[in-house]
Amino acid sequence: MKKSKIYIELCALVIALIALWQAITVIFDIPSYYLPSPVEFFTYFSQFLQTGKLASHISTTLYEVFIGTFWGIVVGMVLGYFIAKSKVLEHLLMPLLLIMQISPKISIAPLFILWFGLGLTSKVALVILVVSFPIMIAESSALKKINSGYTELMNIWHANKWQVFTRVELPCACHEVISGIKIAVTQAITSAVIGEMMGAKAGLGYLLTNGAEMYDLNMILSSIFLLSLLGLFLYEICQVVERKVLYWK
Amino acid sequence: MTMIEMKNISKSFTSTNGERIQAIKDVSLSVEKDEFISIIGPSGCGKSTLLRILSELQEYDSGEILFHDENLKDNLGFVFQDSVLLPWKSVYENIVMPLKIKHMETPETLAHVEELLDLMNLKEFRNSLPKELSGGMKQRTSIARSLSYNPKLLLMDEPFGALDAMTRDHLNLELRRLWKQTKKTILFVTHDIEEAVFLSTRVVVLSNRPSTIHDIVTIDLPEERTLELRDTPDFINYVSRLRGMLNEQS
Ligand SMILES: Nc1ncnc2c1ncn2[C@@H]1O[C@H](COP(=O)(O)OP(=O)(O)OP(=O)(O)O)[C@@H](O)[C@H]1O
Ligand SMILES: [Mg+2]
Numbered sequence: 001m002k003k004s005k006i007y008i009e010l011c012a013l014v015i016a017l018i019a020l021w022q023a024i025t026v027i028f029d030i031p032s033y034y035l036p037s038p039v040e041f042f043t044y045f046s047q048f049l050q051t052g053k054l055a056s057h058i059s060t061t062l063y064e065v066f067i068g069t070f071w072g073i074v075v076g077m078v079l080g081y082f083i084a085k086s087k088v089l090e091h092l093l094m095p096l097l098l099i100m101q102i103s104p105k106i107s108i109a110p111l112f113i114l115w116f117g118l119g120l121t122s123k124v125a126l127v128i129l130v131v132s133f134p135i136m137i138a139e140s141s142a143l144k145k146i147n148s149g150y151t152e153l154m155n156i157w158h159a160n161k162w163q164v165f166t167r168v169e170l171p172c173a174c175h176e177v178i179s180g181i182k183i184a185v186t187q188a189i190t191s192a193v194i195g196e197m198m199g200a201k202a203g204l205g206y207l208l209t210n211g212a213e214m215y216d217l218n219m220i221l222s223s224i225f226l227l228s229l230l231g232l233f234l235y236e237i238c239q240v241v242e243r244k245v246l247y248w249k
Numbered sequence: 250m251t252m253i254e255m256k257n258i259s260k261s262f263t264s265t266n267g268e269r270i271q272a273i274k275d276v277s278l279s280v281e282k283d284e285f286i287s288i289i290g291p292s293g294c295g296k297s298t299l300l301r302i303l304s305e306l307q308e309y310d311s312g313e314i315l316f317h318d319e320n321l322k323d324n325l326g327f328v329f330q331d332s333v334l335l336p337w338k339s340v341y342e343n344i345v346m347p348l349k350i351k352h353m354e355t356p357e358t359l360a361h362v363e364e365l366l367d368l369m370n371l372k373e374f375r376n377s378l379p380k381e382l383s384g385g386m387k388q389r390t391s392i393a394r395s396l397s398y399n400p401k402l403l404l405m406d407e408p409f410g411a412l413d414a415m416t417r418d419h420l421n422l423e424l425r426r427l428w429k430q431t432k433k434t435i436l437f438v439t440h441d442i443e444e445a446v447f448l449s450t451r452v453v454v455l456s457n458r459p460s461t462i463h464d465i466v467t468i469d470l471p472e473e474r475t476l477e478l479r480d481t482p483d484f485i486n487y488v489s490r491l492r493g494m495l496n497e498q499s
């Protein structure tokens with residue numbers, strides 16, 4: 001009930017903004033190479049879609065973001081677990097990981113492109129790097145503050161490490177990890193796009209640089225439009241997963 | 250028949266500011282089969298520590314513990330003061346959790362779980378989540394969980410400490426009935442002297458730190474115990490005797 005009301009309000013807002021955009025371009029007679037009107041833009045956009053070229057750019061970026069996020073989560077979970085369990089590993093790994101995180105992604109992107117080439121691998125690697133860190137931090141801090149009663153019970157039942165992880169630690173860490181994923185997915189899109197802008201053969205980021213080089217505002221706007229949609233979509237997936245998983249909160 | 254023998258168990262902790270705290274010192278106790286032993290003593294004297302040592306949650310410095318039946322050690326039940334139920338599991342799922350972990354889910358054990366649900370009056374709440382339960386129901390679930398794999402030895406650390414008097418009376422009756430029906434050996438830590446007398450065959454009184462066993466009182470009251478028993482002179486005698494001992498300690 002409340003949710004659908006929010007959606008209606010959101011739609012109204014978007015329609016109002018588009019109307020405003022149209023009005024501005026008409027009233028001030030803005031040339032289309034400077035800012036195309038929504039009508040022009042959406043005509044271009046639908047034609048671009050129909051050629052099928054856009055679809056391949058979309059799927060490239062989607063692939064990078066999804067595969068990268070997936071492996072980023074896996075890597076982050078594994079690292080987070082061991083860092084929470086072993087002080088030695090924490091002291092060894094943390095400085096290294098911190099340095100990799102503090103250095104701006106843009107500075108790492110060219111390195112990855114040299115190492116992994118212009119294809120998908122370099123972007124996936126970049127996304128993994130960006131996604132794994134918040135997940136790792138979220139998981140290790142969640143594991144460290146688990147109610148000791150749970151682990152003691154598991155000890156009394158002689159549970160092995162895997163059982164403790166799947167039955168107690170993972171569910172306990174879920175909340176924090178999902179919050180971490182929410183932060184990570186937006187960064188995942190950003191870093192995939194940065195990677196594509198630095199050097200790629202396809203993708204929405206590639207479209208952005210391409211559009212900029214050719215002064216094609218419609219192309220740039222198409223890319224921005226799709227990237228925002230993608231971000232919104234991923235965030236919504238996180239929300240749905242969160243609600244399904246945390247039913248007991 | 251002796252089941253567990255503790256010989257001269259000592260344990261000290263080092264606190265964060267470097268002080269050494271001798272929690273228990275030279276505690277020797279033998280536990281007979283089918284006994285209900287309550288352990289009372291001043292706060293912080295090491296009652297929980299003793300149970301934790303027995304269940305191998307805590308190491309000890311010196312002494313010896315003999316289990317005359319190794320099975321006992323590997324298959325003991327532990328009930329904590331707070332129920333530590335997994336909040337994402339329903340009552341039923343919480344109770345069968347140890348069976349899952351021990352790979353003991355058989356038709357017989359699952360039938361036993363049904364009996365426990367009945368015994369603990371949890372039937373209608375089997376699909377409820379812990380957050381939907383009252384304190385007493387949570388504790389009953391926790392007890393049912395510790396019994397699901399039918400341990401012969403049950404360690405209980407102030408299981409009813411956080412409950413109101415009425416619920417407590419009720420659960421005392423249920424626990425006593427359960428102990429008689431299922432033939433278990435129970436070690437029960439409590440702050441409540443009346444509870445200790447009501448439930449036990451023997452009450453162990455620990456002294457102040459460094460705790461040793463101050464005295465062991467055998468409770469010679471009728472087998473069949475109802476709440477009215479608490480108004481009889483014998484019962485009141487035991488209570489005041491134990492209270493006297495505790496007051497000496499503090
Ligand atoms: N992990 C620990 N580290 C340091 N000191 C501890 C630790 N566990 C217990 N102690 C100390 O050992 C002593 C005994 O603790 P214990 O919890 O066994 O007491 P207790 O008799 O159960 O007390 P209460 O009746 O309040 O529950 C206390 O003084 C406590 O401070
Ligand atoms: Mg205690």
